[in-house]
Amino acid sequence: MPTDVENWKSEVYGNEIREHLFRFAEEGFETIPDDERDAWFERFKWWGLYHQRNGQEGYFMMRIGTPNGVLEPGQLRVVGEIADEYARGPGTNPIFGDAYADYTTRQAIQLHWIELSDVPDIFEKMEKHGLTTQQACGDSWRNIVGNPVAGKDGQEVIDAWPVIRDLNETFKGDEDHSNLPRKWKVSVTGSADGSGQGDINDLAFEPAYKEIEGEDVVGFNVRVGGGLARNEPRFARDIDVWVSPDRVSDVAGGLSALFRDNGDREDRYNARIKFLVDEWGAEEVRETLQDEYVDFELHTAGRDVREEYTYNTGEGERNDLVGVHEQRDGKYFVGLNVLVGRMGADDVLELADLAEEYGSGEVRLSQRQNVIVTDVPESELDDFLEEDLLEHYSPEPSPFMRGSIACTGTEFCSLSIVETKNRQVRFARWLKENVDLPEDVEEFHIHLSGCTASCAQPQIADVSLRGMKTRKDGEAVEALDVGLGGGLGDEPQFARWVTQRVPVDEVPGALANLIDSFAEAREAGESFRAFVARHDDEELDEFVDPEETDYEDPMMHNTKMTWYPYAEDDSMDAKPPAPADD
Amino acid sequence: MTTRLRILDDGAWLSVDDSRRVSVSELWRLDAPGFCECDLADMVVENFLETGVDGRTVQVRVYGQCIVCGTKSTTGWIPVGRIVDGEFVDIDREGVLRVTDDKEEAKSSG
Incomplete structure (x- = not known):
């Protein structure tokens, strides 16, 4: 039997949701019929609007999809002004x-705290500047990811940006692909560093060479069925297909249609394509694609460059894109660290000014929640790096600032079990002040996710933290599970969950003790990931030695039971009314 | 009168008549011999899986973890509220909740 969500989608979904959204925006939030709210809130996601959690009724998170993280000149200013x-x-x-x-x-x-009545004005402003929230959430093609400096990167095998742009233009608003069984996350990477993180996407195109009529041609190998959510992490499976850049759209559309027709619409927990790949195997996915969804002969996989991958691998060069890097054209891109990915609106506007003053005005976003200013000429570089804003958003941050990623958490999200972003800021600041990594270790990735949905990608970090609860002195408190040794690369590895339910105030101490053990017991030059790999879970659990320190956590209580964890009166009884449509 | 019961947002919460009523992250003490070895499981609710009714009692099956022994599993049916005069009224979930394994299917309308 189809789920309620499938029934709602079969009634109204895709582009047509917009007219209803605008109608409710004009007539007021309260005019959404009481018995249709679940249905409309589900549908609004397709247009990038996600109803905030219990206690924040009438306010929405708005997601803007920026393909490959590219913000063209002027767009960051628009984002800042809207925020x-x-x-x-x-x-x-x-x-x-x-x-x-x-x-x-x-x-x-x-963006958060968006009111429905403001949506038409926001859309008008965004669309005037080429931005959209279309399909940013919901069961369709999501924002396409990749190496954010595509087209500029010196390490590039092939420029993936035209391919991504073409896919975005083809599949945004395409009625044939607008109602899939579940979300559809696509990665297209052209660089040899692996920074598109294809392995954790539903569909990945990765750079590869294929001999065609005696010549080595650059194109993409195809992998399908990756994803991290719901305690069921999978790396995308190699389906033994190489595709030339001009055929990417055909293969991507074929696989999207295969998913549309064969994904599970009766059980949303089993709907992602990773489960279909589990059931069928990569070979059957390939055969079905060939027989039913493309009208040309597929090539077998080409020679990939996975051995060269460094991004988020836990060792080697360029684990992220922070810092100053030379572009192919001799200019520079400067990756700035944005701790937990959050930037005040004033800073967004100031950064937009700086990008125009020193670069082309373009800014790009990475999968490590950081921002990259591109096209800075060498002659402008020193002055740019001297700007005050870069003291806070540094291209040379502490490893603990640089390596921190956090999801939205209980501040706004229905799924999360714990507070995340502010906590990760507190953790990073404490670690920076109190813990020294071995001198040759310049990066240390700590990802904090509030639940098993894994939006902070916790399974692919040196240290993975995931929201949990425990009791301390009889009181229920927020806690974190600790996983170690995850990372991507030629041989990707999910973190092993070695220590469970550490009260949040003991986590910094646990990490300090873990890093001390690593510093003492590592072999010369050994990476943290390699260190973890040669120890068993019991030994690692010993290294993670939870301990109270001078770190104090003001959010130990159940932040989910508040209307807003930082409010003076945070009780549900004090929650604000849904905003009036003024 | 029909009461609409749904699990939404990847199992994040129970919706009753289009209102969010019970969310993940609650800590429940369960009398659930089949769930783990503890006399009373002390379980974090991580995901709602199913909802249904027994008379006027609204029940759920969830995935969770006992924070005493670490067992991660799926529960039987747990009462979370009652329908009184057409309105959902919370059962006190700070107390011990008794889990049953058999239950009629959810009655929901969408």
Whole structure:
């Protein structure tokens, strides 16, 4: 039997949701019929609007999909202005203030406290500048990810940006692909560093060479069925297909249609294509694609460059794109660290000014929640690096600042079990002050996810933290499970969950003790990931030695039971009314 | 009168008549011999899986973890509220909740 969600989708879905959205925006939030709210909130996701959690009724998270994280000149300013004008609500964040933008792990942007009545004005402003929220959430093609510096990167095998742009233009709003059984996450990478993180996407195109009529041609190998959510992480499976750049759209559309027709619409927990690949195997996926969804002969896989991958591998060069890097054209891109991906609206606007002053005005977003200013001429580089804003968003941050990723958490999200972003800021600051990594270790990735949905990609970090609960002195407190040794690369590896339910105030101490053990017991030059790999779970659990320190956590209680964790009166009884449609 | 019961947003919460009523992250003490070895499981709710009714009692099956022994599993049916005069009323979930394994299917309308 189809789920309620499938029934709602079969009634109204895709582009047509917009007219209803605008109608409700005009007539007021309260005019959404009481018995249709679940249905409309589900549908609004397709247009990038996600109803915030219990206690924040009537406010929405808005996700802007920026393909490959590319913000063309002028677009960042628009984001900053929208954040400043519209992303303000009844709650003030003690670290980030009243208005801010979040850069996500899929190279998109999220704003909070958006009111339905403002949506038409926001859409008008965005669309005037080439931005959209279309399909940023919901059961369809999501924001396409890749190496954010595609087209500029010196390490590039092939420029994937035209391919991504073409896929985005083809499949955004395409009625044949607008109602899939579940979300559809695509990665297209042209560089040899693996920075598109294809392995954790539903569909991945990775650079590869194929001999065609005696000549080596650059194109893409295809992998299908990766994803991290729901305690069921999978790396995308190699389906033994190489495709030339001009055929990517045909193969991507074929696989999207295969998923549309064969994915499980009766059980949303079993709907992602990773489960179909589990059931069928890679060979049957390939055969079905060939027989039913493309009208040309597929090539077998080509020679990939996975051995060269460095991004988020836990060792080697360029694990992220922070810092100053030379572009192919002799100019520079400068990767700035944005701790947990959140930037105040004022800073967004100032960065937009700096990008125009020193670069081309273009800015790009990475999957590590960071921002990259491109096209800076060598002659401007020193002055740019001297700008005050770069003291906070540094191209040379502490490893603990640089390596921190966090999801939205209980501040706004229905799924999360714990507070995340502010906590990760507190953790990073404490670690920076109190813990020394071995001198030759310049990067250390800590990802904090509030639940098993894994939006912070916890399974592919040196240290993975995931929201949990425990009791401490008889009181229920927020806690974190600790996983170690995850990372991508030629041989990707999910973290092993070695220590469970550490009370949040003991996590910094646990990490300090873990890093001390690593520093003492590592072999010369050994990476943390390699160190973890040669120890068993019991030994690693010993290294993670939870301990109270001078770190204090003000959010030990059940932040999910508040209307907003940082409010003076945070009880559900004090929740604000749904915003009036003014 | 029909009560609409749904699990939404990847199992994040129970919707009753289009209102969010019970969310993940609650900590429940369960009398559930089949769930783990503890006399009373002390379970974090991580995902709602199914909802149904027994008379006027709204029940759910969830995935969760006992924070005493670490067992991660799926529960039987757990009462979370009652329908009184057409309205959902919370059962006190701070107390011990008794889990049953057999249950009629969810009655929901969408």
